[in-house]
Amino acid sequence: MSTPADNAPAAHSAGAEESRPSLAALLLDPSFWADWASVVGLVGLVIVFGIAQPVFLSVANLQALLLAAAILVVLSIGQTFVIATSGIDLSLAAAVMLGAIILGLVNAAGYGIFVACVLAVLATSAVGFLNGLIITAGKIPDFVVTLGTLSGITGLGLILSGGEPTMVGSTFLLRLASGSLGPFGYPVWVAIAAVIVAHIALYHTRFGVHLLATGGQTESAGALGIRTNRVKIAAYTISGFCAGIAAILLVARIGSAEPQINTSLLLNSVAAVVLGGVSLFGGRASILGPAIGALMLTALVNGLTLLNVSAFYQPLAVGAIVVLAALIMRYQK
Amino acid sequence: MSAPHHIPAAEAIIACEGLSKHFGGIRAFTDVAFQARRGEVTAVIGDNGAGKSTLIRSLVGVHQPDTGNLFFDGRARPFANPDEARKAGIETVHQNLALIDELTVAQNLFLNREIVRRIGPFAFLDRKAMKREARSMLSRLSINVPSISQRVRRLSGGQRQAISICRAVGSGAKLVVMDEPTAALGVQETANVEALIRRLREQSVSVILVSHNFDQVRRLSDQIWVMRAGKMAATVRASETSGNELVALVTGAA
Numbered sequence: 001m002s003t004p005a006d007n008a009p010a011a012h013s014a015g016a017e018e019s020r021p022s023l024a025a026l027l028l029d030p031s032f033w034a035d036w037a038s039v040v041g042l043v044g045l046v047i048v049f050g051i052a053q054p055v056f057l058s059v060a061n062l063q064a065l066l067l068a069a070a071i072l073v074v075l076s077i078g079q080t081f082v083i084a085t086s087g088i089d090l091s092l093a094a095a096v097m098l099g100a101i102i103l104g105l106v107n108a109a110g111y112g113i114f115v116a117c118v119l120a121v122l123a124t125s126a127v128g129f130l131n132g133l134i135i136t137a138g139k140i141p142d143f144v145v146t147l148g149t150l151s152g153i154t155g156l157g158l159i160l161s162g163g164e165p166t167m168v169g170s171t172f173l174l175r176l177a178s179g180s181l182g183p184f185g186y187p188v189w190v191a192i193a194a195v196i197v198a199h200i201a202l203y204h205t206r207f208g209v210h211l212l213a214t215g216g217q218t219e220s221a222g223a224l225g226i227r228t229n230r231v232k233i234a235a236y237t238i239s240g241f242c243a244g245i246a247a248i249l250l251v252a253r254i255g256s257a258e259p260q261i262n263t264s265l266l267l268n269s270v271a272a273v274v275l276g277g278v279s280l281f282g283g284r285a286s287i288l289g290p291a292i293g294a295l296m297l298t299a300l301v302n303g304l305t306l307l308n309v310s311a312f313y314q315p316l317a318v319g320a321i322v323v324l325a326a327l328i329m330r331y332q333k
Numbered sequence: 334m335s336a337p338h339h340i341p342a343a344e345a346i347i348a349c350e351g352l353s354k355h356f357g358g359i360r361a362f363t364d365v366a367f368q369a370r371r372g373e374v375t376a377v378i379g380d381n382g383a384g385k386s387t388l389i390r391s392l393v394g395v396h397q398p399d400t401g402n403l404f405f406d407g408r409a410r411p412f413a414n415p416d417e418a419r420k421a422g423i424e425t426v427h428q429n430l431a432l433i434d435e436l437t438v439a440q441n442l443f444l445n446r447e448i449v450r451r452i453g454p455f456a457f458l459d460r461k462a463m464k465r466e467a468r469s470m471l472s473r474l475s476i477n478v479p480s481i482s483q484r485v486r487r488l489s490g491g492q493r494q495a496i497s498i499c500r501a502v503g504s505g506a507k508l509v510v511m512d513e514p515t516a517a518l519g520v521q522e523t524a525n526v527e528a529l530i531r532r533l534r535e536q537s538v539s540v541i542l543v544s545h546n547f548d549q550v551r552r553l554s555d556q557i558w559v560m561r562a563g564k565m566a567a568t569v570r571a572s573e574t575s576g577n578e579l580v581a582l583v584t585g586a587a
Contacts, residue, residue, distance in 0.1 A: 223427055283433065
C-alpha cells in the first residue's frame with residue numbers, strides 16, 4: 001500500500017503494453033485523471049496538508065493515519081466486490097455493528113476471544129450471503145434489499161445488545177490494536193493482507209474474471225454459462241466477510257462493542273470505491289484504487305483535524321470530493 | 334421441394350423432427366423438421382416472425398421445445414440449457430454478441446473457459462497461456478485486432494463479431510450457430526465477416542447461419558432452409574436456387 005506506483009490498477013497494464021503516449025498527452029487526457037483520481041487526490045492532500053501543517057508529515061501522524069484508515073480500507077474492498085457486480089451494499093456499516101455486538105456478547109458469555117471473532121465474521125458473512133440470495137433469487141434491486149437488511153440487522157443488533165455497549169477486555173484484541181510489526185501496526189498489516197488477497201482474487205482467478213463479466217454484462221455472461229447469481233451471492237458474502245474483519249478491528253480499536261452504526265463508514269466505503277476509479281455500473285474494478293481512496297479520505301479528515309477545522313466541516317469536504325470524483329469518472333474510457 | 338430432404342444420420346451434425354414451441358397461446362413454430370450437414374454452412378431464412386430465431390434457440394437449449402425430437406452428433410440430445418449444448422459442442426454466436434465490453438479480447442475469448450492452474454479449491458488464471466492461445470486462435474482465422482489486451486469496448490462492430498465467431502470456433506465446437514452475424518455491420522465489415530465464414534467453411538466447420546439477406550445466404554451457404562409463419566416451408570441447395578426463388582419461398586408466392 002505504501003508504494004502504489006508500481007501497482008497501477010490492472011486496468012492500466014493492458015493499455016500500457018501497447019503504446020506509451022507522451023507525458024503531456026497523458027496529462028491532458030481526462031481519462032488519466034479519472035483512473036488515477038485517488039492517487040492524485042492523496043498526493044495532492046499530502047502536499048497541501050504537509051505545507052499547511054508540518055506535523056501532518058511526522059512519522060507518528062502518518063502511522064496514526066494508516067491505523068485509522070485500516071478499517072475503511074477493509075470495508076472498501078468488500079464494497080468494491082459488490083460494486084464490481086453493479087450492485088451496492090448499503091448494509092455494510094450495519095453488518096459491522098452486528099459483528100461487533102456478536103463478538104462482544106460471545107466474548108462476554110465466556111467463550112473465548114477466538115470463538116467470538118470467528119462467530120462475528122460468520123454472522124456478517126451470513127448477512128452478506130442473505131443479501132446476495134434475496135437480490136438474485138427474489139430479483140429485487142440491490143439497494144432495496146441492502147437498505148432492508150441495514151434496518152433489519154440494526155434492529156437485531158439493538159435487540160441482542162439491549163442497546164447497551166459491551167466491554168471487550170481481551171489482551172488479544174488489545175495487542176491487535178496497539179501492537180506493531182516493523183513500521184506498521186497490526187491493523188495496517190491486516191488491511192495490507194486484505195488488499196493483496198483481494199487483488200489476487202480479482203485479477204488472477206477465474207472468479208475475478210467472472211465477477212467482472214457479471215458486472216459488465218450480466219446477460220452476456222449468463223449466455224456463456226457463467227452462473228451470475230452465484231457470482232453475485234459470492235460478492236455480497238465477501239462484502240459481509242470484510243464487514244466481520246472490520247468489526248474485529250473496530251472492537252479492538254475502541255475496546256467495546258457499541259450498538260451504534262457508524263454511517264460515515266458506509267458512505268466513505270462507497271466514496272473510496274468511487275475515488276478508486278471503480279465503475280458504479282459494474283464490470284470495471286481495482287483493489288488498489290479503492291484502498292488508496294480510503295487512505296485519501298482518512299488523510300482528509302486527519303489533515304482537517306490537524307488544521308483545527310471543526311469536525312462539522314469534515315462531512316462537507318468528503319461529500320464535495322466524492323461528487324467531484326464522480327464527475328471526473330464520467331471521462332473514464 | 335417442400336418436403337425436407339432426408340440426409341443419412343451420419344451426415345447430419347444436428348437434426349430435429351416434429352419440433353414445436355408455443356409461448357402461451359402464441360405458436361412460435363410447429364412440427365418443424367430440420368437438418369444440418371457436417372462440414373457445411375446451413376442457412377435458415379424467413380421473414381421477421383417466421384420463427385427462425387426461436388427455432389435456433391430451441392436447438393441450443395435456450396428454449397425447451399414442447400414436442401419433437403432433437404438429435405445432435407448422432408444422439409438424441411434435448412438440451413436443458415445453453416451450457417449443456419455448449420458442453421456437447423454447440424457454440425452460439427448471439428445476436429447481441431455476448432461479449433463483455435470491459436474485458437480484453439483475450440479475456441473474452443476465454444470467458445468461462447479460462448486456462449487455469451488449480452491450487453486446492455482455487456483456480457488461478459494462466460494469463461500468459463491464454464494470451465498465447467488467443468493470438469494463435471485469431472491468426473488461424475486471419476482476424477486482425479489492434480491488440481489482444483485491448484478492451485472489447487473499443488473495437489468496431491465487425492471486429493466484435495469476428496471475436497465472437499473466433500471464440501465459438503476456438504472452443505473446438507462441432508457446430509457453430511450464428512444468428513444474423515452481419516445485421517448491424519457496414520459494407521466493409523460485412524465483407525470481412527463473410528470472408529471469415531468462408532474460411533470456416535474451408536476448414537470444414539459445421540455452421541448454421543440465420544439471415545435475412547438472401548444474397549448473402551446464397552454466397553455463403555450450401556443448404557438453405559426456408560421458414561414461413563412458424564413452419565419449415567422448403568429446403569434447397571444454395572447452388573441450385575436463385576434470389577427470386579428464395580423471395581418466392583419466403584413470401585409464400587411459390
